[in-house]
Amino acid sequence: MDKLTTWDANPVQAFKEFIATSAFAETGRRLRADGSIRVLSPQSAKIYLFMFGNLADWLHQEGIRFSAVKQTDLLRFIDRRVKGKRILNSKIAYRYLRLLERCYEHLELTPNPAQQAILGVDRAHMVKDDAGRSLSSEQLERFFAALPAQAPQGRPSTAFAGWKRRRDRAMQVVIALAGLRVSEAIGLLVGELGRQVALDGSILLTITPDEKLDTSHEHTVALPRAGADELRAWLKEREEMGIPGQLVFPANLTGNKMTRKTVYVQMRATFERAGLDLARSGGRTLRNTFAKQQLDQGASAEELKDVLGLALERSAADYQFTQVKPDPAA
Structure with a gap:
């Protein structure tokens, strides 16, 4: 079974296994002062799992396979609203896209839908939204x-x-x-x-x-x-x-x-x-x-x-x- 098939069959389990590997750390490109790769902390892993679970639930409801996700799908996901209010503020939305960018980079999916979605995010609005x-x-x-x-x-x-x-x-x-x-x-x-x-x-x-x-x-x-x-x-x-x-x-x-x-x-x-x-x-x-x-x-x-x-x-x-x-x- 290839990687894409595995992620489509059980995306949450596949992601859980991925973040425990050095491959995930490498996609983050975060290095210590000595040049070694930063290992993901248990607290960060828990947050990432929670975030990815939210996306996986939404994809299941929408009937979309993880390998078939498009830029427009991700933009719809981060723009979800309740009574006119966005569920995710723009800073959190950007974090979702960056996390997914790493997943699709790992899967060598081209074009990378999360990377494309990032280009469509209003970064100027994000800076304003991020202000306390x-x-x-x-x-x-x-x-x-x-x-x-x-x-x-x-x-x-x-x-x-x-x-x-x-x-x-x-x-x-x-x-x-x-x-x-x-x-x-x-x-x-x-x-x-x-x-x-x-x-x-x-x-x-x-x-x-x-x-x-x-x-x-x-x-x-x-x-x-x-x-x-x-x-x-x-x-x-x-x-x-x-x-x-x-x-x-x-x-x-x-x-x-x-x-x-x-x-x-x-x-x-x-x-x-x-x-x-x-x-x-x-x-x-x-x-x-x-x-x-x-x-x-x-x-x-x-x-x-x-x-x-x-x-x-x-x-x-x-x-x-x-x-x-x-x-x-x-």
């Missing part, structure tokens, strides 16, 4: 004012009526004021909260990879007084409710883990109530806002790397050299 988006001080105040109410409307039916509203409120405040990823907030553990309150009312959060995505790196960040007050009020209620487990923001009374989709929906609702641009109504916008505030206060790339929990200083430098633009009001 953040909230201005006034917009951030509007976001906080639009958070879920602390008390339920009307007469409460039980002692803890509306507890999920207060959980969501506290979580969104922590994400905004500590610059956490959504996955880090979902997986935040009680043991990661500092027990000592600083003179300014802040508390330290020590974020570990436990219960989070494996892209999270251990780091410590100060949650300022406004966030600390919200968090302590929620923790007191959580304790009184007797919710088991260590998750600070559990999904239910049995202490299960929340989903990212649930957090996204609740956060989007806050953006909508605040009258802010829904095109960037997510945790990334709040994280960008936190990063911009750190830079405005004089933080260096090294210091920003530490408080954001980034693996590389150059990742933090992206926040310095990328134009971070305030979201316009809706």
Whole structure:
């Protein structure tokens, strides 16, 4: 069975085997300082497998064999939309095409459909799309004012009526004021909260990879007084409710883990109530806002790397050299 037939029969398995070989590393043309080829990390392999799986599912739905993919097919894939909004921003779309370019190069398919599609991508738009988006001080105040109410409307039916509203409120405040990823907030553990309150009312959060995505790196960040007050009020209620487990923001009374989709929906609702641009109504916008505030206060790339929990200083430098633009009001 030749390579094309193998990839057509089971593209995901063929790709999984391909990325484990030196052939994949060679297509990337990424060399270490000593001239040796960079080996793919387990974290990167997991991301690539996820990306390729998305494409394979789409090809199956479209009835297209992997070896028969054309440039127009790939452009349709990266331009998919839901309610008029693109599923993939242009930077991620470009990464998909670059990954597929390596696959078709390995298969010696000429012309390379991914390479052709790359030539059709609006790179100028990609640069603009790649720019980080953040909230201005006034917009951030509007976001906080639009958070879920602390008390339920009307007469409460039980002692803890509306507890999920207060959980969501506290979580969104922590994400905004500590610059956490959504996955880090979902997986935040009680043991990661500092027990000592600083003179300014802040508390330290020590974020570990436990219960989070494996892209999270251990780091410590100060949650300022406004966030600390919200968090302590929620923790007191959580304790009184007797919710088991260590998750600070559990999904239910049995202490299960929340989903990212649930957090996204609740956060989007806050953006909508605040009258802010829904095109960037997510945790990334709040994280960008936190990063911009750190830079405005004089933080260096090294210091920003530490408080954001980034693996590389150059990742933090992206926040310095990328134009971070305030979201316009809706």
